[in-house]
Amino acid sequence: MSIKKQSQRTWLILLFAILLISACLRAPFTAVGALIHLIQNDTGLNGTLSGLLTSLPMFAFAFIAPITPRFVRRWGMVRMLFASMAGLTAGILVRSLVPGVFGLFIGTALLGVAIAAGNVILPSFIQYRFRKQIGLMTGVYLVSMALWAGVSSGFSLPLAVSGHLGWKGSLLIWCLMSLFALIALAPFLRERNGEWKASSPEKENSELAGSIWCSKLAWCVTLYMGTQSILFYTVLAWLPSMLNAQGLSMDQGGLLLLVIQIVSLPTSFLAPVLASRAKSQTKLVVTSGIIYVIAFTGLLTGHWILLWSILIGLGSGASFSFAISLFNLRTNTAEESIKLSGMAQSVGYLMAAVAPVVTGYIHDLSGSWEATKIFLLICSVLLTVLAFGVGRDHKVHLVARRRS
Numbered sequence: 001m002s003i004k005k006q007s008q009r010t011w012l013i014l015l016f017a018i019l020l021i022s023a024c025l026r027a028p029f030t031a032v033g034a035l036i037h038l039i040q041n042d043t044g045l046n047g048t049l050s051g052l053l054t055s056l057p058m059f060a061f062a063f064i065a066p067i068t069p070r071f072v073r074r075w076g077m078v079r080m081l082f083a084s085m086a087g088l089t090a091g092i093l094v095r096s097l098v099p100g101v102f103g104l105f106i107g108t109a110l111l112g113v114a115i116a117a118g119n120v121i122l123p124s125f126i127q128y129r130f131r132k133q134i135g136l137m138t139g140v141y142l143v144s145m146a147l148w149a150g151v152s153s154g155f156s157l158p159l160a161v162s163g164h165l166g167w168k169g170s171l172l173i174w175c176l177m178s179l180f181a182l183i184a185l186a187p188f189l190r191e192r193n194g195e196w197k198a199s200s201p202e203k204e205n206s207e208l209a210g211s212i213w214c215s216k217l218a219w220c221v222t223l224y225m226g227t228q229s230i231l232f233y234t235v236l237a238w239l240p241s242m243l244n245a246q247g248l249s250m251d252q253g254g255l256l257l258l259v260i261q262i263v264s265l266p267t268s269f270l271a272p273v274l275a276s277r278a279k280s281q282t283k284l285v286v287t288s289g290i291i292y293v294i295a296f297t298g299l300l301t302g303h304w305i306l307l308w309s310i311l312i313g314l315g316s317g318a319s320f321s322f323a324i325s326l327f328n329l330r331t332n333t334a335e336e337s338i339k340l341s342g343m344a345q346s347v348g349y350l351m352a353a354v355a356p357v358v359t360g361y362i363h364d365l366s367g368s369w370e371a372t373k374i375f376l377l378i379c380s381v382l383l384t385v386l387a388f389g390v391g392r393d394h395k396v397h398l399v400a401r402r403r404s
Contacts, residue, residue, distance in 0.1 A: 005190030009341060013184055013187065014129055014130075015137075015187075016184050017138075017181060017184035017185050017304075018122070018125075018126065018137065018140065018141055018144075018233055018326050019140070020146045020177055020178075020180050020181035020184055021081060021084075021118060021122055021143065021181050021185075021330050022073040022122065022140075022141045022142075022145040022148075023144055023147075023148035023177050024085065024088055024115070024118065024174070024177050024178050025115050025119055025122070025145055025149075026038075026090075026101070026145045026146070026148060026152070027147035027148040027149055027151065027152035027177065028088065028115070028152070028171070028174045028178075029054065029057045029093055029108070029115070030113070030149040030150075030152045030153050030257075030261075031152040031153065031156035031170065031171055031174065032053060032054050032108075032171070032237075033054060033153060033236045033238070033239070033240060033257065034152075034153050034154070034156045034157045034173070034240055034250070034253070034254035034257060035157060035160055035167045036053075036054075036168060036237070036240070036241065037240075037241065037244075037250055038157075038161075038166075038167040039053070039073050039167050040159060041106070041306050043100075043101050043104065045101070045366055047258065047360035047361065047363050047364040048357060048360050048361045048364060049204040049360075050206055050237075051237060051238075051356035051357040051358070051359065051360030051361070052105075052356075052357050052360075053104070053108060054104065054233065054236065054237040054356045055233075055237075055352075055353040055354065055355075055356050055357050056067065056105065056108045056109050056112045056353075057108065057111065057112030057115050057116070057353075058112070058229070058233065058349040058350070058352050059112065059349075059350065059353040060109065060113045060115070060116045060352030061112070061116035061119060061345065061346070061349040061351045061353075062231075062346045062347070062350035062353060063116075063346070064116035064117055064120075064350070065116055065119070065120050065342055065345050065346045066342050066346050068080070068116070068117050068120040068121065069120070069271060069383050071117075072120075072121060072124075076320035077121055077124060077128065078106075078125075078126045078185060078188045078189060079120070079189060079267070080121050080184070081121050081125060081185055082182060082185045082189060083117070083365065084114045084115075084117040084118040084121065085114070085118070085178045085181045085185065086114075086178075086182060087110060087111070087113060087114035087117075088110075088111050088115060088175075088178045089175050089179060090110055090112035090114075090119070091107045091109070091110030091111030091112070091113075091114055092107065092111055092171065092172060092174055092175040092178065093172070093175060093339055094106055094107030094110060095107025095110075095111065095168075095171060096168040096169070096171050096174070097109055097168075097173075099268075104234050105335065109164055114209070114300075117352060119345070120342075120345070122141060123141070123324075123341075124140065126138060126141060137275070138272060138324075139268075139269040139272060139284050141320055142268045142269065142272075142320075142324070143265050143268055143269050146261055146264050146265050146268050146317060147261065147262070147265060147302075148177075149261050150257070150258045150259075150260070150261020150262050150264075150265075151258070151261075152174065153236070153257035153260075153261055154252060154254055154255050154257060154258025154259075154261070155254075155258070156170045156171070156254065157170070157250060157251055157254045158175065158251065158254075161251075173309070177198050177209035182231065200292055202265060206234055211339075212336070212340055212343050212396065213343060214341040215396050215397075217330060217345070217389075217390075217396050218330075218343055218396050219278065220342040220386060220389040220390050221323075221326050221327075221330060221340060221344050221345045222343055222348055223348075223382075223386055224285075224319075224322075224323055224326070224344075224383065224386045224387070224389075224390050225306035225323045225326075225344040225345065225347075225348030226344075226347060226349070226350075226351035226352060227351070227379055227382050227383045227386060228316070228319040228320055228323055228383055229320075229348050229349055229351065229352030230355040230379050231292060231315075231316065231319075231376060231379050231380060231383065232316050233350070233352045233353075233355060233356060234319065234355045234356055234359055234372070234375075234376060235257075235260070235312060235316070235376070236257070236361075237356040237359075237362070238255065238356065238359060238369070238372060239253060239257055239260075240253025240254055240256075240364075241363075241369070242372065243256065243305060244300050244371040245368070245369050246305070248305070248315055256305065256309045259306070259309050259310065259313060260309050260310075260312050260313035260316065261313065263309075263310050263312070263313030263314055263317070264313040264314065264316050264317030264320075265268055265317065266317070267288075267313075267314050267317035267318040267321065268317040268318075268320065268321050269321075271284070271288070271317065271318045271321035271322050271325065272321050272322075272324070272325045274327075275321075275322060275325045275329060276325065276329070276347050278396065279393050280391060280392055280393045281325075281329065281390075281391045281393075282387065282388060282391030282392055283323065283391070284318075284322065284391070285319075285322050285387035285390060285391040286387040286388060286391060287318075288314075288315050288318035288319045288322060288387070289315070289319070289380065289383045289384030289385075289386075289387045290384055291314050291318070291378045292311075292312070292315035292316075292319070292383060292384070293316040293377070293381055294311055295308045295309075295311035295312045295315060295380070296308075296312075296373065296377040296380050297374045297377060298311070299312075299376070300370075300373050300374070300377065301317055313343065315380075319383065322390075323344070323348075324346075326340075326390055327340050327341040327344065330390070330394070330395055330396055331395060331396050332395050332396075336396055340396060359372040359375060362375075377381070
């Protein structure tokens, strides 16, 4: 009985840790979009640099994602997750406590690196720890991430203004989440580094011929991942400012970001479940793209903003979950899945990182958000077209070969 109780206690601690870590993978930088005008007023940042502020975590993800598995092989998933949360805490502290623009950008870069590592490790950690409950725990992880992203978007500005914390205090509060994650992970640090054993010399001497980068299907999945990321992170960075230009307050814009995040929760959870049960995912993936097209077409009209925000939430939750699910649905082996995930997420988030900077620059040049709205509409059409390519039931096929 004591062993069973100990096992249940371990399971609950791990669940608590996953909920906290997944919350930390979005909330610390989704809060920036709602606070961007306060940051601009305080620091004098223009639209281009403000866009860069929201893009830094994605640049970090693009460059850190491919090398993270090497560190995991050496140090283990628990230690690397602990290091990720420690780095995130340090980044949040530097961003809020070090004065000037220097501290703002260095802190953002630090938390970007930490989030990048955590994004790569957490799905594998779930697979290792919850082999019989991978689907359920993946859904829990995605819902927690989306929920806390919405909370940070919706409540960061009220905390800064009504709560008299200022933008620095409002951003600083998220270090509490990462500190609790560190506490939850601490009991598991003594475990031996056996979660991800290094490949045997025989396996290390082999590689996939032509690599994943030569696969047309892999590029379709990568572009799908990148396009849905462009849509989400551009909305995250600039939607309150877009709506402010239409007459809504920044508070209302932040609350609509919260609506988007909350509405995305059911589709974030249901999309992987439905996709795994269908032989072909074309209808499901195309539908999520069409929802986006309708939403951004409506956003151009300037009316019924709540309706279009709800549709953006439904589309973003479904398209992101479909993108993550494709890493397994379009591959035959774990090795192919890892390679496809690394390619799609590194290139995809690099694409997404550029988007807020470019759209901020376009706004600075034009003095209007209309061009950005048109850009989002074009991207949503592209996402729908790509859905026909990634939705069909076919696999990435790679041939193993020896290194010379």
